[in-house]
Amino acid sequence: MNFEQYQDYLIDTATSLLSIDSASGFTSNVADYLLKTIEELGYPVFKNNIGNVIVTIEGEDNTEPVALSAHVDTLGLMVRSITSDGMLMITSIGSPLLPSLDGEYCNIHTRDGRVYTGTILSLSPAVHVFPDASTRDRDEQNMAVRIDEIVHSKEDVEALGIHAGDFVCYDPKTTFTKSGFLKSRFIDDKACSALELTLLKIMKDNDIKPKHKTYICFSTHEEIGYGGATLPKDIKELLVVDMGCVGLDLNCTEEQVSICVKDSSGPFDYEMTTRLVNLAKKHNLDAVTDIYPRYSSDALAVWRAGYDTRAALIGPGVQASHGMERTHIKGLMNTLELCAAYLELI
Incomplete structure (x- = not known):
């Protein structure tokens, strides 16, 4: 599959998302954008009571549902x-x-x-x-x-x-440079939300479905701790798609996809992270494993809400998180391809 042909769509979608004010608790406008965009792609989509936007995709096997989740709320x-x-x-x-x-x-x-x-x-x-x-x-x-x-x-x-x-x-001050860098506030996590929309377009354009029933989720309260608390109850595996960290004592660069094996809440699921590492090797993706001691995600909200759900986390390397952030198109594309590999689209 030629993922490069979707770079422009990814960039345009990220730019649109980043232009919408959507601080946690003020996300109705970005949710409306998501609903319209996803409906135009031809998928069934709904917004739950708390505001999360969720797409349901039937798989070849619907007995073990999985989910990808990125968040569109910001600081x-x-x-x-x-x-x-x-x-x-x-x-x-x-x-x-x-x-x-x-x-x-x-x-x-x-x-x-x-x-x-x-x-x-x-x-x-x-x-x-x-x-x-x-x-x-x-x-x-x-x-x-x-x-x-x-x-x-x-x-x-x-x-x-x-x-x-x-x-x-x-103001996010969003800029894509000729050298491939995305500079903006709120790359965490609108860049990964754009990746999820791009993945939906890829599946629609190529008329392919994931192996398992899949929920593509856009949570709206991650920055304040409970974005994942109301995702669908039947999720067996959750792949959180959120920013990777770049800096002190970390392996990841902005051009890579980071596979987080442990954050502040503890280790992610061993089998899932091992599978992701092996998928990255199989598809020749530029990936590293890392530990984020000052980080939490929607996976923690899912576990605290009592879900019996395995979870892992990946994302493009992002420098200066929660400040004036930056990543690179290579990191975004590596993350996109790893998501596709996880869903067994490639």
Whole structure:
């Protein structure tokens, strides 16, 4: 199978997903995009009560269902309070690397559907004014959003319809370089969500089905810990498709697919990870095994919810996770092919 012919579709799909604001708890727009896209591909799809989007694909054998799961929710911020001079104090959604947000543009979404723009700033934002401009902590107590509206008081801001609890979604700044790098916030995990959509297109275009009944899942609360808690109950194996880590004491590069054998919750299923290692070798994929001590995924949510489900995790190497992330098309394609091999499409 010629996977390279699907690179443009993968890039276009990733770009579309990354352009949609979808912090955890604010995912209806990205779910609508998924539903429309998947329906256009011709698959039955539904959104469950909590917001996860799930595709069911009949296999050659339907007795041992498997699932792939990526998440479309992202890190984000929320308005915590409004200062007397009209700045928005913030609280984190998930665990964004807050110092990296200093100076980033953002959208503020009100409960009545209005969207305002702004900039996330240190409360000492000017070197000509503040002696601690370069040294002040960049955290929730010392950063705020400056709204791009004429406001001078809390009352001015509230008159715009902005209140505590409104979502603040920051600019992903998505760029694909000529050298093959994807630079963007929220590669974790919209890049892998784009991989799942690409896999659906491959199966449809080539009129092929997986060996086992397969659920392709897009979870919407992974960044806050319970995205996998309401996946279909009959899943026997879950392959989480999420970012691979690059950095200290790790093997993976951005051009590779990482097979995580252990994260903060403990080892993944031994037989599954061994099978993935062997599949990568069989298909000459650039893959490594790694351990992520500061990482958890939808697999943990599945286990905590009491599922009797084996699980493993793979993903493209992503540098600077939860900050200004980067991966490479080679890592994405290696991950795509390993997913296809796992489903026995190749």
